[in-house]
Amino acid sequence: MSWQRRSIHTGLLSKRDHRSGCLARIGRYDAGKTPFTFTEPMNKPARYSEDFGSVAAARRQGALAALAMPAVVLGASYLGFGAFVRQSGLTLPQGVVSSATGWALPGQIALIEIYAVGGTLLSAALAVILTNARLLPMVASLMPVLRAGEAGPPRLRHYLIAHLIAITGFAIAMQRAPQMVPAQRLPFYQGFGITLWLTTLTATILGFFLAGMVPLYVTLGFVFLNPLYFMLVFIADLKHRLRALALVFGTLLGPALHLIDPEWGLLATGLIGGTAAFLIDNMRRRRGRGWRQ
Amino acid sequence: MNAIWLPWLFLLVGAVATYAWRGLGVMLSGRINADSPVMRWVAAVAYALLAGLIVRMIVLPAGALAAISLVDRVGAAAVTVIVYFLARRSIILGVGAGAATLILLLYLRNGV
Numbered sequence: 360m361s362w363q364r365r366s367i368h369t370g371l372l373s374k375r376d377h378r379s380g381c382l383a384r385i386g387r388y389d390a391g392k393t394p395f396t397f398t399e400p401m402n403k404p405a406r407y408s409e410d411f412g413s414v415a416a417a418r419r420q421g422a423l424a425a426l427a428m429p430a431v432v433l434g435a436s437y438l439g440f441g442a443f444v445r446q447s448g449l450t451l452p453q454g455v456v457s458s459a460t461g462w463a464l465p466g467q468i469a470l471i472e473i474y475a476v477g478g479t480l481l482s483a484a485l486a487v488i489l490t491n492a493r494l495l496p497m498v499a500s501l502m503p504v505l506r507a508g509e510a511g512p513p514r515l516r517h518y519l520i521a522h523l524i525a526i527t528g529f530a531i532a533m534q535r536a537p538q539m540v541p542a543q544r545l546p547f548y549q550g551f552g553i554t555l556w557l558t559t560l561t562a563t564i565l566g567f568f569l570a571g572m573v574p575l576y577v578t579l580g581f582v583f584l585n586p587l588y589f590m591l592v593f594i595a596d597l598k599h600r601l602r603a604l605a606l607v608f609g610t611l612l613g614p615a616l617h618l619i620d621p622e623w624g625l626l627a628t629g630l631i632g633g634t635a636a637f638l639i640d641n642m643r644r645r646r647g648r649g650w651r652q
Numbered sequence: 653m654n655a656i657w658l659p660w661l662f663l664l665v666g667a668v669a670t671y672a673w674r675g676l677g678v679m680l681s682g683r684i685n686a687d688s689p690v691m692r693w694v695a696a697v698a699y700a701l702l703a704g705l706i707v708r709m710i711v712l713p714a715g716a717l718a719a720i721s722l723v724d725r726v727g728a729a730a731v732t733v734i735v736y737f738l739a740r741r742s743i744i745l746g747v748g749a750g751a752a753t754l755i756l757l758l759y760l761r762n763g764v
Binding site for chain 1: 658659660661662663665666667669670671672673674675676677678679680681682683684686689691692693694695696697698699700701702703704705706707708709710711712714715716717720725728729732733736741743744746747748750751752754755758759
């Protein structure tokens with residue numbers, strides 16, 4: 360207030376105020392003596408705001424973070440996956456091996472679905488390759504955050520932890536890990552990933568048994584959890600233009616191309632719909648940027 | 653090919669095709685730009701393929717789901733979306749309501 364009055368009179372800050380303002384900005388001014396200080400930008404944490412104290416504690420906190428919401432949502436989905444495995448004529452060991460080794464639900468569902476409709480190994484391989492290619496940029500961008508400037512080529516533990524990186528963990532780790540003390544990031548993700556992974560294995564087993572115990576109409580409800588879950592995950596993603604375009608094209612082309620050719624319809628949907636979305640998004644990007652650059 | 657081994661072969665292919673991307677991601681970590689044109693194309697193809705798969709599972713499912721009428725399947729999907737938004741974007745409530753709707757509809761029709 361007084362600052363404003365003064366500037367109306369003189370058009371400038373007094374020398375003293377001007378100097379104190381500058382000092383406050385670079386953080387050496389005594390915060391107690393001035394009504395407004397800029398010593399610390401509000402949105403930037405004072406170094407690392409999350410310190411669990413020890414590596415073991417970081418691992419525990421990671422496990423707890425997984426048990427909060429992710430384990431419930433993913434657990435329900437894998438319950439559905441277990442039921443889906445049984446309905447597709449596969450055995451319990453096969454369902455568990457799928458969750459243990461091919462850990463990424465969309466690819467698992469695509470694989471089992473193609474097996475169930477009698478598709479060839481080649482089309483199943485291509486479908487999994489195309490659905491899971493998104494894991495490459497995910498791992499490649501999360502790994503530097505988890506390693507936090509650690510030098511040298513990746514070690515065995517990095518290749519192992521990569522198996523536990525999928526969309527859920529990626530989203531949470533990208534959000535939280537940058538605030539963590541570097542040495543605690545990998546342990547945090549170990550705790551998180553292993554807990555989530557074990558939860559989904561357990562849920563696969565439970566879903567498989569559940570499908571054998573309850574009436575068929577309940578089993579079908581569980582199987583139906585899978586498309587419903589991904590439908591909502593996708594709706595949550597509609598704000599992103601490229602993804603939204605790809606989802607719309609996939610939605611329109613999927614059933615149509617399936618009717619034309621059940622064997623290759625799904626792959627054609629991905630390639631045609633995805634490429635169309637990519638081209639349109641590129642056009643919009645160029646137009647949007649055009650005169651600014 | 654022996655039919656007993658066929659599912660295992662599918663699973664092996666699935667595991668290799670999934671881990672290959674993760675392993676490659678570790679190798680290329682920090683050296684790849686997730687916003688590069690190739691990566692954006694990859695993401696777009698994955699999203700289109702998955703959307704196609706999910707819609708197909710709702711509209712033209714294989715196996716036991718095919719025995720359910722289209723009205724019930726689409727109805728359950730609609731309930732899912734409505735509850736999701738009413739429950740302030742809760743995925744778990746939306747999915748739960750949708751599955752419960754389907755089970756209820758099938759029960760009211762005296763099973764499948």
